[in-house]
Amino acid sequence: MASTDAAAVRADVAIIGAGLSGSCIARQLSAYELDIVLLDKECDVSMGVSRANSGIVHGGFHHNLKYLKSRLEIRGNLMYDRLQRELDFPFKRCGILVAALNDEEMKYIDHLYTQGVENGAIGIEMCSRERMFELEPKLNPDCVGGLHAPGGGVLEPYRFVFSVVESAQKNGVEVVTNFEVVHAERAGERYRIHAADGRQVEARYVVNAAGLFADRVSEIFGAEEFQIIPRKGEYFLLDRATEAAPQRVLFPVPTKVSKGMLVIPTVEGTVLIGPTAQEIEDKEDVSTNADQLNLILDQARKMVPKVSQTDVITAFSGLRPALADGDFYIDISAKAPNFIQVAGIQSPGLTAAPAIGEYVKDLVKKAGCSLVEKADWDPYVSKLPRIRDLGPYEADNLVNANPAYGNVVCRCEEISEAEIVEAIRRGHTTLDGIKYFTRAGMGRCQGGFCSYKIIKLLIRETGMSYKDIQKCGAGSELLRDAL
Numbered sequence: 001m002a003s004t005d006a007a008a009v010r011a012d013v014a015i016i017g018a019g020l021s022g023s024c025i026a027r028q029l030s031a032y033e034l035d036i037v038l039l040d041k042e043c044d045v046s047m048g049v050s051r052a053n054s055g056i057v058h059g060g061f062h063h064n065l066k067y068l069k070s071r072l073e074i075r076g077n078l079m080y081d082r083l084q085r086e087l088d089f090p091f092k093r094c095g096i097l098v099a100a101l102n103d104e105e106m107k108y109i110d111h112l113y114t115q116g117v118e119n120g121a122i123g124i125e126m127c128s129r130e131r132m133f134e135l136e137p138k139l140n141p142d143c144v145g146g147l148h149a150p151g152g153g154v155l156e157p158y159r160f161v162f163s164v165v166e167s168a169q170k171n172g173v174e175v176v177t178n179f180e181v182v183h184a185e186r187a188g189e190r191y192r193i194h195a196a197d198g199r200q201v202e203a204r205y206v207v208n209a210a211g212l213f214a215d216r217v218s219e220i221f222g223a224e225e226f227q228i229i230p231r232k233g234e235y236f237l238l239d240r241a242t243e244a245a246p247q248r249v250l251f252p253v254p255t256k257v258s259k260g261m262l263v264i265p266t267v268e269g270t271v272l273i274g275p276t277a278q279e280i281e282d283k284e285d286v287s288t289n290a291d292q293l294n295l296i297l298d299q300a301r302k303m304v305p306k307v308s309q310t311d312v313i314t315a316f317s318g319l320r321p322a323l324a325d326g327d328f329y330i331d332i333s334a335k336a337p338n339f340i341q342v343a344g345i346q347s348p349g350l351t352a353a354p355a356i357g358e359y360v361k362d363l364v365k366k367a368g369c370s371l372v373e374k375a376d377w378d379p380y381v382s383k384l385p386r387i388r389d390l391g392p393y394e395a396d397n398l399v400n401a402n403p404a405y406g407n408v409v410c411r412c413e414e415i416s417e418a419e420i421v422e423a424i425r426r427g428h429t430t431l432d433g434i435k436y437f438t439r440a441g442m443g444r445c446q447g448g449f450c451s452y453k454i455i456k457l458l459i460r461e462t463g464m465s466y467k468d469i470q471k472c473g474a475g476s477e478l479l480r481d482a483l
């Protein structure tokens with residue numbers, strides 16, 4: 001992401017963490033006459049929890065309204081259609097099914113239905129066995145009935161963050177990456193925030209949206225003590241050719257610790273199965289484990305018997321940044337002045353993110369920051385053409401205008417040279433940054449055929465040398481030992 005040099009930054013509001021929460025907060029605040037800086041320790045935005053999750057916009061029936069996360073989930077869900085029109089990211093309201101495999105589970109479906117109705121989840125429906133198979137013929141024949149939440153949907157979380165950040169930048173927000181906050185002190189009415197590399201930013205208000213590290217950032221600012229407990233979720237990604245692809249997101253009846261193992265038709269046509277739920281200690285541990293992966297296959301087959309190991313493209317994991325009480329903790333700090341906590345944002349944090357943006361905007365105002373609306377705030381970002389979405393005539397016109405659209409670099413995902421060059425020009429200058437922005441390298445061959453072509457484009461466009469090419473930030477140089 002195009003990022004500013006922080007040396008000279010003096011802001012009204014500094015937001016620490018450019019994931020789903022921080023980026024939505026930044027965009028929301030960008031509608032007001034404020035100087036805002038969005039800081040992240042990684043080389044690009046959305047490289048924390050927001051990079052690896054299920055990508056589901058939840059249906060509003062899993063949690064009771066006594067939880068803040070539930071109230072923000074309901075509101076966030078409703079905000080996505082408008083956001084899609086403004087921000088042009090792939091999003092599909094495909095709906096959600098929860099399948100009961102026996103009468104005991106059906107009793108829990110009853111509870112979920114009542115909760116969904118009380119929560120105001122639109123169109124929620126109790127389903128007979130026949131209705132379930134009408135909605136999803138690939139279900140396990142043992143299914144006895146279930147729940148349908150038509151308002152649920154799917155999106156790619158990082159693509160959403162990229163669009164939100166682009167919009168925030170367009171409206172004046174400064175984004176500073178590779179800025180790891182390690183120390184902060186009061187300097188009059190402001191905070192002076194120090195990065196690991198010595199750079200500094202000053203701000204009157206600070207929002208702590210640091211995901212897994214929100215407890216550490218809170219400590220740095222002398223604010224509340226709490227502990228973020230990472231809970232790992234592992235996944236398998238299935239090729240889009242799989243016969244197991246359902247039409248809707250399929251949930252089992254949830255357990256006490258998680259929503260269970262799902263079968264998710266992604267917005268790009270592949271299928272995700274998972275996630276597991278395992279409390280761990282190491283916040284950097286995103287390894288995968290054969291036992292957990294076998295568990296995923298077993299459980300996913302209970303939902304859709306056609307799930308096959310031969311369709312697996314890759315495995316990955318993400319870490320839920322959970323607090324002990326299971327809820328979000330979003331509030332003005334009682335200890336550190338003008339410091340706002342946005343912590344414990346585990347699921348449904350993606351669904352809730354737009355509503356978190358609104359909620360935190362109100363807290364910033366409550367903390368004393370004057371919010372004067374900008375007359376020229378522009379909610380729209382420009383639409384980026386993707387060659388694989390176009391029909392032959394449109395594609396022909398585009399290639400005539402720019403022949404680089406006719407050079408397909410990533411064959412699995414049909415990503416053209418022009419799309420990769422656009423990503424680089426927008427500041428995504430690592431292989432992961434380009435992958436998450438364009439999908440190049442996310443298909444069947446997982447970058448086996450296109451990575452070297454992308455490296456060559458990076459060198460051509462930026463003037464970088466082979467030695468500088470990174471997978472994702474310092475220390476991940478790809479060719480350092482080879483040269």
Ligand SMILES: Cc1cc2nc3c(=O)[nH]c(=O)nc-3n(C[C@H](O)[C@H](O)[C@H](O)COP(=O)(O)OP(=O)(O)OC[C@H]3O[C@@H](n4cnc5c(N)ncnc54)[C@H](O)[C@@H]3O)c2cc1C
Nearest residue numbers: 017019020021041048049050056181211233348349350351
């Ligand atoms: C397995 C799994 C499945 C999930 N599925 C869903 C789902 O289907 N639907 C749903 O609604 N939600 C889901 N979630 C939840 C959702 O992914 C999270 O709620 C959301 O991504 C949290 O975003 P965030 O911005 O709060 O945190 P993050 O994305 O982690 O952002 C925090 C940022 O802070 C930065 N940072 C940390 N420390 C510092 C520092 N010292 N200095 C500077 N920067 C710092 C990090 O680099 C990071 O980019 C899932 C989560 C997981 C793990």
